[in-house]
Amino acid sequence: MGGFTFNITDIAAMMNAKDLVTKKLVQLIKENPKVCYINSDGTGQKGAVRDLYNQYPDRVLDVGIAEMNLVTVAAGLARKGYIPFGQTFGPFLCVRALDQIHNDLAYNDLPVRLIGTHGGLSSGYGPTHNTIVEFGVMNAIPNMTMIAPSDGEQCAKMLEASLSWHGPIYIRIPRGEEPAVYNADYEYVIGKAITVKEGNDVTIIATGTGVYNSLRAALLLQEEGLSVGVIDMHTIKPIDRDAILQAARKTGTLVSVEDHNILGGLGSIIADVLVEAGVPARLKKIGINDEFISFGYPEEIYPYYGFDGPGIAKTVRAFCG
Amino acid sequence: MTKIRLETVPELIEKAGEIRKYLCRCARYAGNVHLAGPLSATDVAVALYYKYLQFDPADLENPERNMFVLSKGHNGVLLYCMFCDMGLHPWDELYENYNKIGHSFGAHPNRKYVHGVEVSTGSLGHGLSWCIGFAHANRNEGINSRIYCLLGDGELEEGSNWEAIMYAASHNLSNIVAIVDNNQCSASFMAGENIKWNSMADCWRAFGWDVREIDGANMYEIDRTLANLPPVNLKNPGKPVCIIANTIKGQGVSFMMERPYAWHICGLDDEKLAETEALIDLYTAEQKKRA
Numbered sequence: 001m002g003g004f005t006f007n008i009t010d011i012a013a014m015m016n017a018k019d020l021v022t023k024k025l026v027q028l029i030k031e032n033p034k035v036c037y038i039n040s041d042g043t044g045q046k047g048a049v050r051d052l053y054n055q056y057p058d059r060v061l062d063v064g065i066a067e068m069n070l071v072t073v074a075a076g077l078a079r080k081g082y083i084p085f086g087q088t089f090g091p092f093l094c095v096r097a098l099d100q101i102h103n104d105l106a107y108n109d110l111p112v113r114l115i116g117t118h119g120g121l122s123s124g125y126g127p128t129h130n131t132i133v134e135f136g137v138m139n140a141i142p143n144m145t146m147i148a149p150s151d152g153e154q155c156a157k158m159l160e161a162s163l164s165w166h167g168p169i170y171i172r173i174p175r176g177e178e179p180a181v182y183n184a185d186y187e188y189v190i191g192k193a194i195t196v197k198e199g200n201d202v203t204i205i206a207t208g209t210g211v212y213n214s215l216r217a218a219l220l221l222q223e224e225g226l227s228v229g230v231i232d233m234h235t236i237k238p239i240d241r242d243a244i245l246q247a248a249r250k251t252g253t254l255v256s257v258e259d260h261n262i263l264g265g266l267g268s269i270i271a272d273v274l275v276e277a278g279v280p281a282r283l284k285k286i287g288i289n290d291e292f293i294s295f296g297y298p299e300e301i302y303p304y305y306g307f308d309g310p311g312i313a314k315t316v317r318a319f320c321g
Numbered sequence: 322m323t324k325i326r327l328e329t330v331p332e333l334i335e336k337a338g339e340i341r342k343y344l345c346r347c348a349r350y351a352g353n354v355h356l357a358g359p360l361s362a363t364d365v366a367v368a369l370y371y372k373y374l375q376f377d378p379a380d381l382e383n384p385e386r387n388m389f390v391l392s393k394g395h396n397g398v399l400l401y402c403m404f405c406d407m408g409l410h411p412w413d414e415l416y417e418n419y420n421k422i423g424h425s426f427g428a429h430p431n432r433k434y435v436h437g438v439e440v441s442t443g444s445l446g447h448g449l450s451w452c453i454g455f456a457h458a459n460r461n462e463g464i465n466s467r468i469y470c471l472l473g474d475g476e477l478e479e480g481s482n483w484e485a486i487m488y489a490a491s492h493n494l495s496n497i498v499a500i501v502d503n504n505q506c507s508a509s510f511m512a513g514e515n516i517k518w519n520s521m522a523d524c525w526r527a528f529g530w531d532v533r534e535i536d537g538a539n540m541y542e543i544d545r546t547l548a549n550l551p552p553v554n555l556k557n558p559g560k561p562v563c564i565i566a567n568t569i570k571g572q573g574v575s576f577m578m579e580r581p582y583a584w585h586i587c588g589l590d591d592e593k594l595a596e597t598e599a600l601i602d603l604y605t606a607e608q609k610k611r612a
Contacts, residue, residue, distance in 0.1 A: 036457075057492075058461035064491075066484035069450045073488075076454015079440060080384070084454075100481070103444045104451070108432065 014177040015152030018117055021173060022049060024156040025085055029060060032163070036077050040088035041065045067092045071100035071114070078110035083163060089123075090116030090131040090172060098137065105168035106143040112168045113159075119148065119172035120208060120259030121301045127292040131172070135207075135236045136264025138170045146236040147190065148172040150211035151181040154234060157188035165190055172208065176298065179212045181232065191235045193243035199229030202320050203247035203254050204312070207233045207266050210257035210286075213302070216309025217316060226320060236266060244273045248281035255284045255316050259307055262287035284319040286312060325378070325407045327371040331609050334540045336406075337367045338605030341573045343402040345589060345597045351419035352588035355428075357581045359399035361504035361537070361568035362471060368543045369469055370403050378409045381436060387466045388439055388455050392448020393473040393502065397430035397438075404437045446479025448472060449499060453485055456494040465553040469498045475507030478516050483528070490529030493558035498550060499530070501563065502537065504570040506581040522565055530563040537566025538573075539611055573604045 026048045028035045036059045043053050043062040052060040059082075063070045067088055074084040086093070093116045094101070105112050116131060123129035138146035147169060149155045155173055162169055169190075181196065196211065197218055206214040211232045218228035229251060231243055248254060254274075256267035267285030274281055288305065302308050306315060327333050340363050347354045370376050374387045391400060398419070405412045410425070418424035425434035429443030440451050448470045455468045476482070489497055503521065505512040518524065522532045531551075535542045546564055570584075571577025574597050577584040589597060 056461075058457040061457065063484070063488055066488065068446075068481040069453070069484035069488055072447050072450030072481075072485075073454045073457070075440075076451040076456075077458050078454070079451070080455055080458035082458060099444055100447065100450075103441070104447060108441050 013180045015180050016177050017149065017152040017155050017173040018175065020152035021087075021115060021155045021159065024159045026052060028159065028163070029056070032083070034082050036060070036074070036082045036084040038063060038070050038074050038084060038086045040067050040070050040092070042088055067097040068100050071097045071112070072104045074112040074114070075100070075104035075108060075110050078112045079108070083111060083113070085113045085115060087115040087117065089118050089129065090134065091118070091129060094131055094134040094137060094170065101168075101170070102141055106141045109143045109167055111166065113162050113171060114169070115171045115173060117173055118175040120174060121288075121293055121305070122174035122176060122209070122259070122298045124175070124297040124301065126295045130293060132259070132261045132288050132293070133264070134170060134172055135258065135260050135266055136268070139237045139264070139269060143167050144237060145169040145190065146172075147234060148208035148236060149234055150208060150232050151178060153180060153182060154188060158190070158234070161188055161190050174209050178209050181212050181215065191238045191240060193240040194232040194234070195229065195243070196232050197228070197230040199251065200227040201251060201253065202226065202316060203229040203231060203251045204257055204316065205231045205233050205244065205247065205254060205266070205270060206257035207236060208259060210259060210307065213307055213309050213312055214257050217312035220309060220313040221316060224317070226317070228316065233266060236269065239269050239273060241273050241277070244270055245277055245279050248274055248279045252280070253282045253320060255286060255319060257307070257312060258287045259302070260287050261290055263290050282319070284315065286315055323406050323408065325371060325376070330540050330544050333367055333371060333544065334605060334608045336371055337364050337540065337608075338573075338601055340367055340399070340402050340406065341601045342598050343406065344398060345574070345594055345601070347398055347402065347415065347419060348587055348589040349591070349594040350416040353586055354398045354419065354588075355395045355585065356587050357506070357571040357577050357584040358393065358473065358502070358504065359396045360574060360577065361570050361572040362393070362396055362399055362502040363572065364538055364540055364543055365471065365500055365502065365566050366399055366403065368540065368547055372544075373547045374469070378404075378407050378437065384462070385464050385466055388468045390439055390448040390451050390468070390470045391430060391442055392470050393445070393476050394429045394442030396471070397428065400430055400438060401426050401435070404435070409437050410435070445473075445476040446481040449482055449485035449489065449497070452497045453489055453494060456489070456496050459496055460555050463555060465496065465555055467496055467498055467550075467553060469500060472499060472501050474501055474503045474505065474512065474521065477501065477521070486525065486528045486530065489561045494561050495551070495558040496553045496555070497561040499561065499563045501565045502568055503565050504568045504572070504581070506570040508585050509582065511582070525563045525565075529560060531560040532563045532565065534565040534567065537568040540608060541611060573601050575600055
């Protein structure tokens with residue numbers, strides 16, 4: 001863990017996770033004849049995915065607006081030895097098609113990779129198009145792996161790593177352009193958290209887009225003399241218990257950051273780990289406070305709910321004060 | 322050793338009679354099994370497993386095998402009876418340890434516990450989507466075997482079926498054969514009593530399927546229909562085929578056919594078992610006279 005640089009926040013390159021995921025998948029489909037891709041009316045009129053849809057009619061599919069079918073078709077392909085990636089709007093995968101995820105992916109234990117886009121509050125289209133439940137839901141399903149990459153490049157690394165991972169994976173990515181967290185190469189391992197900044201007073205354990213904003217908060221607080229560590233908990237399940245316990249022993253004060261309901265999410269999972277291990281630590285959970293969020297675009301919604309750098313800094317400051 | 326490949330219709334009828342009796346013995350020795358539904362699906366299942374699937378217990382993962390998906394997963398006991406009959410699993414395990422902790426024969430079939438089961442099912446409305454995945458995989462590899470899916474008429478009330486029905490026809494997945502065990506009864510209602518079909522066949526046709534409606538209790542008709550399916554042509558595929566097999570829940574046991582919902586899940590005592598076995602023998606003898 002640690003040992004590489006993270007971006008100076010003001011000049012972080014913006015990355016579109018969805019575009020990078022698509023680019024990586026196009027590469028995987030071309031390179032690996034066992035990789036399949038299934039979309040739900042997301043193939044597009046033209047572009048690389050449409051070209052592959054035309055080129056590989058039995059390996060690059062679009063089921064139309066039918067997410068339940070998407071999940072089980074992917075399971076069928078996996079049962080025949082393929083590695084299917086299924087991608088569509090997160091809420092319609094993890095809520096609408098949950099029966100299929102539970103039974104056909106997890107219970108049948110097949111290596112399907114679902115990519116739920118518009119994760120967290122990133123859609124900008126209100127509660128029907130946001131997802132604040134998948135960490136808790138996937139955590140409670142046996143055999144599932146749940147991943148929320150922190151930036152676009154990490155998505156690409158994670159997709160590569162997923163090829164050899166046993167069992168089904170749910171991958172949550174945001175909708176639009178997000179800043180890059182990392183500007184140096186590093187080894188990505190599913191289930192192994194990354195310490196992106198060391199700190200002695202408090203440790204923020206963040207996931208997804210929360211990692212970048214937690215770094216910004218840490219830099220703001222550093223100017224005030226507070227030493228804040230930041231951990232990128234990109235894998236929600238299986239959770240990296242060692243990373244959590246090590247941070248708890250080091251700083252004794254933890255803050256979780258997730259654009260997810262604080263009930264059942266990353267913060268709850270961290271609390272489980274601490275209590276079961278009997279390691280005492282203070283914990284503040286930053287997330288959605290068990291409510292359906294307001295309408296509004298992500299650039300306004302994230303600051304409104306205190307998920308931007310200054311918002312996270314404010315909460316951490318108050319908790320440590 | 323039981324013959325696992327049967328050719329003639331009288332042989333298949335005889336086998337269906339045996340399987341029906343095994344099902345009733347499960348209700349006696351294991352108790353609380355789904356009985357009336359498996360009884361109505363028995364003829365189609367026997368025709369598939371003992372003839373048309375070319376099912377080979379010694380080569381279950383051959384990529385070129387014909388596949389069978391039990392979408393009405395609560396009929397798992399029907400698969401178990403056929404597998405035990407074929408020597409794939411011991412009878413004791415079924416009669417003594419059905420749905421018991423740590424044993425393989427659960428109330429719904431699990432592919433990891435029971436060799437021969439293609440996919441674990443139980444939640445309704447999933448089977449056809451599994452078949453679509455299999456159909457694409459086969460077509461991608463030039464494998465021209467068939468994928469059969471057994472569904473219930475009650476199950477078709479699940480919306481997810483219609484996502485799959487629409488898709489399979491849109492993409493000419495003619496290597497799929499859907500068979501509806503149209504047994505006219507769900508757990509609570511007789512057909513048309515609650516949810517109403519104007520015409521089940523017309524619904525499938527409107528979605529682009531090649532529909533054949535048959536007497537699903539007449540082995541001669543089942544055999545003829547399965548024998549005359551259009552050949553799987555991957556280069557120039559046609560429509561997927563739907564066989565609506567009209568049956569009566571509890572088929573083969575007259576008192577169950579009269580009040581099928583009462584025998585959806587049940588057990589039998591010794592006296593009732595003797596009565597059902599005698600009725601099944603009579604029924605089987607009658608079936609052989611049909612043509």
